[in-house]
Amino acid sequence: DGGITQSPKYLFRKEGQNVTLSCEQNLNHDAMYWYRQDPGQGLRLIYYSQIVNDFQKGDIAEGYSVSREKKESFPLTVTSAQKNPTAFYLCASSIDSLYGYTFGSGTRLTVV
Amino acid sequence: AQRVTQPEKLLSVFKGAPVELKCNYSYSGSPELFWYVQYSRQRLQLLLRHISRESIKGFTADLNKGETSFHLKKPFAQEEDSAMYYCSPRDQAGTALIFGKGTTLSVSS
Numbered sequence: 001d002g003g004i005t006q007s008p009k010y011l012f013r014k015e016g017q018n019v020t021l022s023c024e025q026n027l028n029h030d031a032m033y034w035y036r037q038d039p040g041q042g043l044r045l046i047y048y049s050q051i052v053n054d055f056q057k058g059d060i061a062e063g064y065s066v067s068r069e070k071k072e073s074f075p076l077t078v079t080s081a082q083k084n085p086t087a088f089y090l091c092a093s094s095i096d097s098l099y100g101y102t103f104g105s106g107t108r109l110t111v112v
Numbered sequence: 113a114q115r116v117t118q119p120e121k122l123l124s125v126f127k128g129a130p131v132e133l134k135c136n137y138s139y140s141g142s143p144e145l146f147w148y149v150q151y152s153r154q155r156l157q158l159l160l161r162h163i164s165r166e167s168i169k170g171f172t173a174d175l176n177k178g179e180t181s182f183h184l185k186k187p188f189a190q191e192e193d194s195a196m197y198y199c200s201p202r203d204q205a206g207t208a209l210i211f212g213k214g215t216t217l218s219v220s221s
Contacts, residue, residue, distance in 0.1 A: 104155065
């Protein structure tokens with residue numbers, strides 16, 4: 001069953017700690033993306049990767065980091081430098097953005 | 113900056129009424145445009161894309177380059193259409209999608 005999987009669904013962390021969100025796809029898509037969804041804000045692009053071992057900053061990359069060592073995987077690390085990390089994080093993949101995205105089910109991160 | 117505007121935060125209609133969810137984008141040229149939908153407790157999914165000019169679940173969207181709009185329309189709303197809708201143009205670099213803030217559509221009987 002092809003798809004894109006985000007884990008965990010819910011994540012709680014203490015302030016000042018780094019945390020890594022997982023995103024895996026078996027759709028053989030080249031491109032992967034991370035968005036942050038806040039109420040009333042829509043989706044904002046954090047990072048994207050169009051090919052293995054390459055990634056680009058989006059509009060709100062500060063305080064986040066990513067890696068793309070495998071085609072299937074695009075983990076996002078929320079670092080302690082991110083001033084307001086509590087949010088819903090969405091991962092997506094595509095053959096090419098021209099054809100639209102397939103989204104994961106999201107991870108809700110709460111920092112206490 | 114490239115921007116997309118969905119002016120209505122909430123749109124409430126009765127079942128059977130026509131629906132129009134507005135979307136305007138800020139840049140020139142011919143962007144590729146999409147509408148995404150998020151039903152309650154489901155993941156965000158593609159509803160339709162301009163490039164394929166298809167009609168999904170009775171929804172259509174026409175690109176108006178003069179008005180830089182891509183409004184989503186349906187002639188007769190159904191209760192199962194209640195969801196959050198996002199308009200999404202591809203950015204001018206052609207690398208990623210930009211999303212509006214979304215419009216919640218509520219259809220009641």
